[in-house]
Amino acid sequence: MKRLFTFALLFVLATGMVWAQNEKYTKAMGDGINALLAIDRSKPDPKALVEIANRFERIAAAEPKEWLPKYYAAYANVLLGFVAPTLTEKDQYLDKANALLKDAEGVAGKPNDEIEVLKAYQSQIHLAADPMNRWQTDGEKFQGFLQAAKSINAENPRIYYLEASSAFFTPEEYGGGKKVAKPMLEKAQQKFTAFKPESGIHPDWGKMETEWMLSQTN
Amino acid sequence: MKLFYCLLLFVTPAVFAQKSIQGKVTDHRGNALPGANVFLKGTYDGGTTDANGVFVFLTAESDTATMAASYVGFEVFEKKLNLKESIPVMTIKLEELANELNTVVITAGAFEASDEKRMAMLKPLDIVTTAGAAADITGAMQFLPGAQRVGEQEGLFVRGGSGQETKIVIDGMIVQNPFFSSLPDVQSRGRFNPFMFKGTSFSTGGYSAQYGQALSSVLLLNTTDKISNNGLGISLNLANAGLNYDYANKNQSVSAVVYYGNLRPLFKLVKQNVEWLHAPEFKGTSLTYRWKPTKNGVLKVYGMYSDSHLSMNSKDPSSDTGEMRLVLKNNNAFTTSTYTDSWADGRWTLNSGLSYSRNKDNMTWDGVNFDRFDERTQARIVLTRLLTGNNTILFGAEAHAINIGNGIDGKMYRLKDRYTAAFVESEIYITRALAGRIGVRSEYSSVIGRANVAPRLSFAYKTGRYSQISLAAGQFYQNPDYRYLYLNKSLKYERADHLILNYQIIKNQRTFRVETFYKNYAQLVREFTGQRFDADPYRFPWGATNNGGDGYARGFDFFWRDQKSIKNLDYWVTYSFVDSKRLFQQYEQSATPIFISNHNISLITKKWFEKAKTNLSATYAFTSGRPYYNPNNDEFLKDRTPAVHNVSIQASKLQSIKGNLVIFYATVDNILNTRNVFTYRYTPDGKTRYAVGPQSYRSFFVGMQIMLSKKAKVEKDDF
Numbered sequence: 001m002k003r004l005f006t007f008a009l010l011f012v013l014a015t016g017m018v019w020a021q022n023e024k025y026t027k028a029m030g031d032g033i034n035a036l037l038a039i040d041r042s043k044p045d046p047k048a049l050v051e052i053a054n055r056f057e058r059i060a061a062a063e064p065k066e067w068l069p070k071y072y073a074a075y076a077n078v079l080l081g082f083v084a085p086t087l088t089e090k091d092q093y094l095d096k097a098n099a100l101l102k103d104a105e106g107v108a109g110k111p112n113d114e115i116e117v118l119k120a121y122q123s124q125i126h127l128a129a130d131p132m133n134r135w136q137t138d139g140e141k142f143q144g145f146l147q148a149a150k151s152i153n154a155e156n157p158r159i160y161y162l163e164a165s166s167a168f169f170t171p172e173e174y175g176g177g178k179k180v181a182k183p184m185l186e187k188a189q190q191k192f193t194a195f196k197p198e199s200g201i202h203p204d205w206g207k208m209e210t211e212w213m214l215s216q217t218n
Numbered sequence: 219m220k221l222f223y224c225l226l227l228f229v230t231p232a233v234f235a236q237k238s239i240q241g242k243v244t245d246h247r248g249n250a251l252p253g254a255n256v257f258l259k260g261t262y263d264g265g266t267t268d269a270n271g272v273f274v275f276l277t278a279e280s281d282t283a284t285m286a287a288s289y290v291g292f293e294v295f296e297k298k299l300n301l302k303e304s305i306p307v308m309t310i311k312l313e314e315l316a317n318e319l320n321t322v323v324i325t326a327g328a329f330e331a332s333d334e335k336r337m338a339m340l341k342p343l344d345i346v347t348t349a350g351a352a353a354d355i356t357g358a359m360q361f362l363p364g365a366q367r368v369g370e371q372e373g374l375f376v377r378g379g380s381g382q383e384t385k386i387v388i389d390g391m392i393v394q395n396p397f398f399s400s401l402p403d404v405q406s407r408g409r410f411n412p413f414m415f416k417g418t419s420f421s422t423g424g425y426s427a428q429y430g431q432a433l434s435s436v437l438l439l440n441t442t443d444k445i446s447n448n449g450l451g452i453s454l455n456l457a458n459a460g461l462n463y464d465y466a467n468k469n470q471s472v473s474a475v476v477y478y479g480n481l482r483p484l485f486k487l488v489k490q491n492v493e494w495l496h497a498p499e500f501k502g503t504s505l506t507y508r509w510k511p512t513k514n515g516v517l518k519v520y521g522m523y524s525d526s527h528l529s530m531n532s533k534d535p536s537s538d539t540g541e542m543r544l545v546l547k548n549n550n551a552f553t554t555s556t557y558t559d560s561w562a563d564g565r566w567t568l569n570s571g572l573s574y575s576r577n578k579d580n581m582t583w584d585g586v587n588f589d590r591f592d593e594r595t596q597a598r599i600v601l602t603r604l605l606t607g608n609n610t611i612l613f614g615a616e617a618h619a620i621n622i623g624n625g626i627d628g629k630m631y632r633l634k635d636r637y638t639a640a641f642v643e644s645e646i647y648i649t650r651a652l653a654g655r656i657g658v659r660s661e662y663s664s665v666i667g668r669a670n671v672a673p674r675l676s677f678a679y680k681t682g683r684y685s686q687i688s689l690a691a692g693q694f695y696q697n698p699d700y701r702y703l704y705l706n707k708s709l710k711y712e713r714a715d716h717l718i719l720n721y722q723i724i725k726n727q728r729t730f731r732v733e734t735f736y737k738n739y740a741q742l743v744r745e746f747t748g749q750r751f752d753a754d755p756y757r758f759p760w761g762a763t764n765n766g767g768d769g770y771a772r773g774f775d776f777f778w779r780d781q782k783s784i785k786n787l788d789y790w791v792t793y794s795f796v797d798s799k800r801l802f803q804q805y806e807q808s809a810t811p812i813f814i815s816n817h818n819i820s821l822i823t824k825k826w827f828e829k830a831k832t833n834l835s836a837t838y839a840f841t842s843g844r845p846y847y848n849p850n851n852d853e854f855l856k857d858r859t860p861a862v863h864n865v866s867i868q869a870s871k872l873q874s875i876k877g878n879l880v881i882f883y884a885t886v887d888n889i890l891n892t893r894n895v896f897t898y899r900y901t902p903d904g905k906t907r908y909a910v911g912p913q914s915y916r917s918f919f920v921g922m923q924i925m926l927s928k929k930a931k932v933e934k935d936d937f
Contacts, residue, residue, distance in 0.1 A: 028262055047253065051266045054255035057288070058264045061257065077290075088317065092291040144468075172874065 025063060029201040032056050032072060039079075041209065046083050052076045060100075067112070068201055070104035074118055075205075081125045090129040097122050114203045116149035117158045124166060142166065157191035161206040164188050168213050182217040185210055237301060240274035241308030243267045243287055251312060254289040259296070277301070291315055316608060321650045322680040325688045325720060345412040348822055349868035349885060350837035352919075354407050355418065356386075356397075359437065360839075361820040363733065363775035363792040364422035367841045368813045369862060369896040370910050371755075372397040372406040375813055376422055377735055378771025378798035379434025382699060383714075386437045387429060389518070389556045391573040392618070394594040398500075399548045399579050402532045402756060403896075403910045404492065409524070409550070411475075414506075416442040422775075423716040423735060424690025427641040427657030427674045428600065428614060433696045433714040433739070441556075443508060443516050453477075455921020456484045458500075473506040488917040493531040495543065500526035515559035523551045533908065535901040536754070537584070547580040567602040569614075581625075589630070591623040611644040622700050626758045631704040635665040635697070643674070651680040663697055663711075670695045670711050685723035692716055698743045702763050710765045713740045727782040729790075734774040742767030742802035751804050751854070753812075753847040753899060761804070769800030769808065789823040809855040810845050812897060815862075817842040831872040839864045846897045849904035862894045879925040884918065891916040 032055050039048055053076035060069035077097035084090045101122065105115055120142050127138035142162075149159050164184035170176020188210045197204040243254040250271025257264020258277055265275035277283070279301050287295040292312040299305060344358065345351060351358035356374050360367050366375040373381020386396040388410070398406040419438040429436045453460045458479030465472050482497040502524030509517045526548045534542040554573035560566060579590040600614035618637040623630055643657030655676045662669040674692035681687055695711040702709060715738040722731040747761035779790035795817055801808040819840040826833050843858035851857055868885040888894070895909045 024262070050253035054253075054257075054264070054266045057255055058257045058262055061286070062260050062262055080290075089290075092317075096290050175874065175879070 025059070025066070026201060028055075028059050029068060029072070032059070033201060036072070036076065036205075041212075044079060044083050046080060049076055049080050049083065053080060057100075060103075065107060067104040067108040067115070070100045070107065071115065071118065071203065074098075074100035074104065074122070075203075078118065078122050078125050081122070081129065087129055091126075094122060094126050094129070111148070111152050113149040113153035113156045114158070116145050116152065117156060117162065117203075120145035120149065120159075120162055124162065155191060155194065157188055157195045157210075158203070158206045160184060160188035160191050161210045164210065165213065168216075178217045181213065185214045185217065189214060236276040236278050237280075237305065238274060238276055239285070239299075239305050239308075240272070241310060242271045243273065243289065243310045243312060244271055245292070246311050246313060248311075251289050251292070254287055254292075254312070256285070256287045256310070258299075259284040259286050287312065291317060316650060321608075321647070322653045322678045322686055324645070324653060324655050324676045324678045324690075325686070325722060345418070347824055347833055347835055347868070347870065348837060349835040350822075350839060350864060350866035350887060352407070352885070352887070353412060355410060355412050355415075355439070356408050356437070358412075359418075359420050361792060361822055361837070362420055362422075363731070363777045363794050364435075364735075365420075365794065366796065366813070366815050366818050367839065367862070368815075368844075369405060369841075369894065369912055370403045371813070372400060372408075374420075374435060374437060376435035377773065377794075378737060378796050378811075378814060379714075380811070380813055383432060383434035383696065384437060385429065385432040385435075386439065388439045388554060389441055389571060390428070390569060390598050390600065391554050391556075391571050391596055392431070392594070393552065394575040394592060394620075395550055395552070395577045398526065399546060399550075399577075399590075401528075401530070401546070402544070404913050409522075409552075410439070414441055414520075415439045422718070422733070423737065424674070424676060424692050424718045425694075426655070427643045427659040427672070427692075428612070430639055430641075430659050430661055430672070430694070431637075431696050433694050433712060434737075441506075441518060441520065443518065450926045452924040452926065453921065454924075456487070456919055457481050457921075469510040471506075471508045474504070476503045477501065484919070488914050490914050491911060492913050493541075494529070495531060496527060496529035496545075498526060498528040500524060512559065514561075514564075515557065517555065517557045519553070519555040521551075521553040523549075525549045533899075533910075535899060535906070535908070540901075542584050545582045549576075549578045551576045565604045567604070569598075569600040569602070571598045572596070587625045587628045589623070589625040591621075593621050595619045607647055609644070609646050611642070613640075613642050615640045624701070624704065633665060633700055633703055635663055637661065637663045637697075653678050661695060665703055666697065666707060666709055666711070668710060670713075682723075684725040685721070688718075688720045688722075690716065690718045690720075698763075698765075699759075701759055702743050702745070705760065706763045709743060709763060710741050712742050712765070714738065715740070727780070729777065729779040731777040732774065735772065737771040737798075739767070739769035739771070739800060739802075741765040742769060742800065744802055745804050747804060750849070751806060751847060759803075767800065767802035767805075769798065769802060771796055771798035773797055786826040786828065787823065788825075789821070791822075792818075792820050794818045805854070807854055812845050812847070812855065815841045815844050833870045835868045837864075837866050844897060847900070848898075848907075849900055857898075859895050859897055862896065863890070863892050864894065865889050865892075881923045882920075883922070884920045886916065886918045888912070888916045 032052055035052050039045065053073055056069050056073035056076060060073055063069055074097040077093045077100065081090045081094035081097060084093055101115060101119055108115060123138045123141040123145060127134045127142065146159050146162060149156055164181050167176045167184055168178060168181035192207045192210060243251045243256060245251060252267055252269045252271055254267040255264065256267065256273045258279060261277065261279055261283065263275055263277040263279065265273045267273045282298060282300050285297050285299050287310045289312055292314055295310050295312055345355055346353045348358050348361065351361065359365055359374055364377050368375050368381065371381055374384040375381055376384055386393045397408055400406055417440040421436045423435060425436050449464060451462045458477050460475060460477030462473065462475045478501045480497065480499045485494060485497050502522065504520070504522035507519045511517060529543070529545045531541045532544050533540065552575040554571060556569065556571040559568045574595045576593040581588045581590060596616060596618040598614065598616040600612055602610055602612040604610050616639050620635040620637065622633045639659060639661040641657060641659040643655065645653065645655045647653045657674040658671065659674065660669065660671045672693040672695055676688060676690035678686055678688040694714045694716065698709045698712055716735065718733060718735045720731070720733040722729065743763050743765060744767040745759050745761040745763050773794065773796035775792065775794035777790065777792050781788045796814060797816065798810055798814050799808045800811050821838045824833060824835040841862040843861050845855040846857050846859055847855055848857040866885065866887040867889055868883065870881060870883040873880045873882065893911065893915060895911050897910045898907050899910060900907050
């Protein structure tokens, strides 16, 4: 009886440790994601973003088999690529995001629509850093990544959000503008309503931005 | 016993005594790096440095751990820690990764325009938005430091060199006929559209061992590998109408162009100084195909064909009527295919190419046959190996088969040259601030049965975060002009030695650059006719020839560009000075050649008006007087033409019409209607002098480009 009890206890302990480890990961990820959500989108604080990027990078280093920490670290670096003051710094963050995405792709093992979407976002921000010289190459890349994401999962709402935002910020003279973006944003909004992330720590960004842009089109 | 289990239960979440780890992260100079990530690898424990570069974090780890510090743009730092002992406050110094601000680039003699390089001093789109350049690649290059403008001839005249001393190279392949067929005293345009190229590198000397057969300069054009999907486009202007179509899928793309041109309508509107009997009429087509068979491999095939027809009365003082009737029909074909690939994470790169060009001029002068024919087949392969620390070494070889025919007074002269070359070049970074490039090139030409070995050397040293000095030197060989070789195949190579010193500072979208050079010319071909100097540039060199000529060119040039001080205004100023003398061709004594102008100044401005979606550009170009031959002056080539002034303006406007993008453009060249003179010639008796000037004085041009696709996105610099 005592032996059985010992075994049972040991079993509980062992699984408990695994569970604790898992919980620690989920919690750390959840904290990081909440910190990301807390960032003011209209005026992101670079310091806070660096903090968040670092946090995800640490998780990524500790959990080499998970693609999500790398994904979020890349996402934070893309945002930094947008807010950094100089072109050199922007590119450093964006290059880092690229490297992280490559790692994430390797860990994920199979084609992943969220990674393709983030690659598209990376190209969009890369383009925005120096539009005169990059619109052509990055524009093609942006479209290519979104196409790849669509072929994996056409229901991913972030695909439509990025398409719409690209149109939204393109001046009317060049075939863009709020009018053109409106139906695209509406489509993105529909997709967001139908979308259920796989878990609490899977990508689920873009809805807020879509709604803000939509409010600007009226 | 129970107590034991209870203890065990409490112990698992492990709240051992936590250890504090603290320190500071700096760069190698000791400057704090805020925002660096410091952590224990494999754990969640770590922190971010604050504004003073200071970090502090707690860990429960009690064994050994690897501490890592990372910062964007810096190399990752790692260190093993023994957490059983107490950890002192640490200072971690990070090494910067190589980037364009801390790594030197070899720039002496190189003037780059590319999409990729952020520091490029001239972007490809600058070519089409520069007033006075007429959207012509060499037209825009003429405004760069080191170039001299010679209005009545085509080609790039660089630092005392003639137009023949510059080779134009597309993807490593020499272009045999880069310009439309040469006409007497009319500057021909280049055959290639600036939008074909992603990058242009204009060398003012001291160029790489990868290229040869150019005493002065190479203009390197690299075709774009981007796959565009612009759909159908239409271009319409006063001189021609064209259609272009792009189609791309994931790994392949095709672009096709057809055009028809006729200068008659333009000549009706713009007064011509040339008496045209048949205004130039031309048609052509080109096809580009790109394929990505592997991850890094790209195959590009480009083919073009054009033909043209024109006739004019050319001034010829030696004929009875004072003019001669020229009829020219030209057929030109050029194909080039290149394959590039890389393996082993980019450690090996292959560049290979195969090209064929064929050009035929059916030409008569007062009915007498002066046909020209040439063809060139060439193959090239270059293998580059990337070594540690960004050092590279490359090996390459090329082979050309050239056949040339030239009808002179109805008699056909022919020439065959089999030319081979091999080269090796290494780029070495001694430190990030000091780099060198050492190369050697060896050539053999069958027509003269001779070989040569030419060393090339350049160094660059970074003097500050935004500034650097560079030095380049080398030997450059070129076959004598083929016209001499028809009669004398025992001639040697002509040679030039270059020495160039350069200083540049690029900061915050402002560029300042100064370069000084000395060029020595040796083994230049001299011709002895036993008669007086004949200034006719189109005469056939029938005299005896040897390599007894020599010469020099020396000077300096300045370049200043500012894209920052005034919003949406971009301007640049160049000044080039050259002093040169040569003993060559028919020259009886050493003199400044007729294509030399001592001073060349250009001022280029561009302003973008956001509201009107309009770009305005204005250019002023000044070229000081050039020597000309006056048979009545005892001193050889002592006379000078007046200086040439030219002010031109250009406007382009973007407009969206029913979802299609339209670009309108208009230019006025020589808006002040200056009666420029390029050179003077004399009648054979030496009594009458006449001026050779531009084809027209003030002239204008209008046109538009329509992109029939919503996919076509155009930004401010895309026209």
